Amino acid sequence: MKYLLIAVTTYLLSFTAMASDAVEYRTELTFSLESSALNAVTEMQIPKKYRSSGTVALFLNKDFSVESVTGQHIESFEVKQSKKVPVWNEVIIEFSSSAQANNKAIRIKYAGTIDNNAQHGNFITSNQVHLSIDSAWHPVFSDFSTPIIGTVSVELDDDWEVFGPGSVTSSGNNYQVISTEPTIDVSLYAVKKPTSIYSDGFTVVHDDVNAERAEFVLNAGRQCFEKMNERFGRQKQLKAAQVVLLERPGPSFARGNYISLNSQTLGSKVHTHQYLCHEIAHNWTNFTSAMSHDYWMIESFAEYISAREVARIYGEEEFQNIVEKWQARAKGEAFIWREDTARRASHKVNYGLGPIALMKLQEKLGETAFDELIDWYMTSDVTETEALITKVGTFAGADTKRWFSALLAGKHSE
Ligand SMILES: [Zn+2]
Secondary structure, eight states: OHHHHHHHHHHHHHHHHOOSSOEEEEEEEEEEGGGTEEEEEEEEEEOHHHHHHTEEEEEEETTOEEEEEEETTEEEEEEEEOSSSTTEEEEEEEEOTTTTSSOEEEEEEEEEEOOTTSSSSOEEOSSEEEEOGGGTOSOEETTSOOOEEEEEEEEOOTTEEEEOSSEEEEETTEEEEEEEEEESSOOEEEEESOEEEEETTEEEEEOGGGHHHHHHHHHHHHHHHHHHHHHHTTTOOOOOEEEEEEOOSSOOEEETTEEEEEGGGOOOHHHHHHHHHHHHHTTTSOOOOTTSTTHHHHHHHHHHHHHHHHHHHHOHHHHHHHHHHHHHHHTTOOOSOOTTOOOOOOHHIIIIIHHHHHHHHHHHHOHHHHHHHHHHHHHSOOOOHHHHHHHHHHHHOHHHHHHHHHHHHTOOOO
């Protein structure tokens, strides 16, 4: 209990120092490995917008029981099946009308069992733990777009190793995953006596069946990791990255410098290389609201940069294969971004029409100017499409600016 109080104090102090809109959590986690169960206490900051509306809804695994929700100005809470995601529950917390001031933390104590056979790819066994949003093991905001950062403290024996986004520190039986880049969930992988390979800051931890594949993943990932650091690392050097490569169900996903791959869905070597590089590139794309109409930039830049990496390593023909996929995907999409339209672009735009527009922009600007533009996007704090359009203007003049703006808006004049 004493430890927890210290943790809460540190956590509250750190709020004031935080510039980003991300919400901070601090979670203490213990396991009963033999019964696939976990016990958790999490302190989370609840942004004012939720408190002033009177309620906040947090997703949580439906097999979990919530023992308590405490904090200032909490009137009540209830747990019920989510309408939005029926396989999950929502913890709905009601605040009193005086809950307006400042950021307020709540504390949720909950416990439950992970269904290792639920095909979501999350599991707790006697020698491995793999957790992500796919089991809703940790509370996340039900709008799917409130970014969170924070620390998970895990208790496990000292022959275990823990991997996760950000950095991991350990002391005795306590491991801390300290995630400083905003993401939508809390994810980690823990394994007893891991098998891993490592080279120059890049780690691949894998199960036995993936020993051979791990070599390729290491080479591809490290190649991109080095290249991205070389190109964009002047502003922000990515010190380490890790891939967890397992034969498991569920989706592959990436959270910053932590990538978890389902080896059964890897695809070709070129595809795997591009996937890794796309995800590594995201360490330099600035997080905006996932619901905003500017979100296309994050995905389209990562997609385009990773495709150029494929061209550099595997040749133009492989790049053209990717372009064909973009074209097929983009079919039926009228535009990428319009000033007066708030809609979030679909995946057809993000991974199709958007990268095609960047390719056309490269043709227009020429390689040198375009590379400079890419460097600018990846190393500055750009979250709005208008800033990109303006920058194109400063590189290539008013006509090109108009051309690019029309291209994004789907009003071609080529
Ligand atoms: Zn992406």
